[in-house]
Amino acid sequence: MSARPRGVVLVTALLSAVLMLAGCSAVPSAVPEAPGGDGNWTPVTVSTAFGEVTIPQRPRRVVTLGWGDAEVALALGVQPVGSADWLGIGGDGLGQWVQRRYEPRPPPMLGTLDVNMERLAGLAPDLILDTRSSGDLDRHEQLSGLGVPVIGIPEGAQQYTTSWQQQLDLIGTALGERPQAQRLRTDLEAKFARSAREHPEFSGATAVVGARTVRGYGAYVDGTSRVEFMRALGFRNSPPVQELATTAFSVPISQERLDLLDADLTLMTTIGVDPQALIRDPLYRTVPSVREGRDVVFTDEVVSSAFASATVVGIPYALDHLVPRLAEALSR
Missing domain, CATH: 3.40.50.1980 (Nitrogenase molybdenum iron protein domain)
Structure with a gap:
């Protein structure tokens, strides 16, 4: 015992x-x-x-x-x-x-x-x-x-x-409440499928889902809610980022390696940092995808929190507000 x-x-x-x-x-x-x-x-x-x-x-x-x-x-x-x-x-x-x-x-x-x-x-x-x-x-x-x-x-x-x-x-x-749970799941899966169908340009495009915190930069890896959100839309996580994956849900990115944030589309969130500080960061602005306008930074706290909630309740809200921005950025 x-x-x-x-x-x-x-x-x-x-x-x-x-x-x-x-x-x-x-x-x-x-x-x-x-x-x-x-x-x-x-x-x-x-x-x-x-x-x-x-x-x-x-x-x-x-x-x-x-x-x-x-x-x-x-x-x-x-x-x-x-x-x-x-x-x-x-x-x-x-x-x-x-x-x-x-x-x-x-x-x-x-x-x-x-x-x-x-x-x-x-x-x-x-x-x-x-x-x-x-x-x-x-x-x-x-x-x-x-x-x-x-x-x-x-x-x-x-x-x-x-x-x-x-x-x-x-x-x-x-x-x-399994029947109701199944209905919620079916509805959300259909919403993802509809968004992916309406935006075929998402399919196979690489994406980095990154974060800027008080400690520095990082990027999320496969298996985390943020990356799986993008995968459900057809994106694939940036191979250079994924190669660095360990058992942690993200990988740190030094200022000397901000090139790792580059992808067909870069999606950034901030934690404990003003989003405008990230947007104005000269080093961040040197990333090719950022320089070319193919990045999205969460500036709406509600949308950012809904995305972070990663629940069957929060994800639909995030989809409604985020998908148009992703499509606009990817078109540049």
Whole structure:
């Protein structure tokens, strides 16, 4: 037998204390009850990187901790009782692209990399969704210490590389909403196919999906949501960038090698940096594709965040706003 995971004893004690303080009820009265169903439920088993997780009863108090998990749960008609604001939007943590909102009020925000375990325990969840996260075993074991099903990253995934399809499948299965999840998937796949069909010039064109952060430049590699977005439109990731790929989701690019940003089309996002600072950067402007106008820089924060959300909810919004700009840049 292995030693008990770090944090399990503490979390279990916290949960016990919360239930004692709640008296006879296991659900704190200050937290709204998540909507249930008709009571007809067949136990489901979900395969994750941490093994199979069985959900014996219909979840009624769902906490969404993974990147974009809340958006997907809401799209499937489930109101989370606790969540996390990965994109730093503030307020309820939901971007403008999210049509289904929290009702009657936003749930507590529990943190992203560091989860407020005491507050999480106080919500008395019966299901925790953490489908797009670091995939760290310590994190998973700490969450599992609450004694409720935890749906972590899928088999074969690495940190934050859960695809929108995998996320939708995991959450749809866990919530008993697979038919609706399949409809959402079909709609988005059709939207990608329509965009690709309307822009045959995308097919086979090379693209670099890069980022400018406070630390410098970088570019994303195959298997990440940003690159897969472009691949679904017909683009292929820049071979020189892909040759540098490791197990990380991006590769660093030094100022001396900004030529690696060159491709048929260069798509750039900024993290912690003003987009205009990137656009005016003399070194960036020497990149051939940039010099020739075949680059797109995210200057609209909402579109950028929708693209970064990489969910079945955010991607359609990003497609609507981004595809025309990609076509215009590629035509130069």
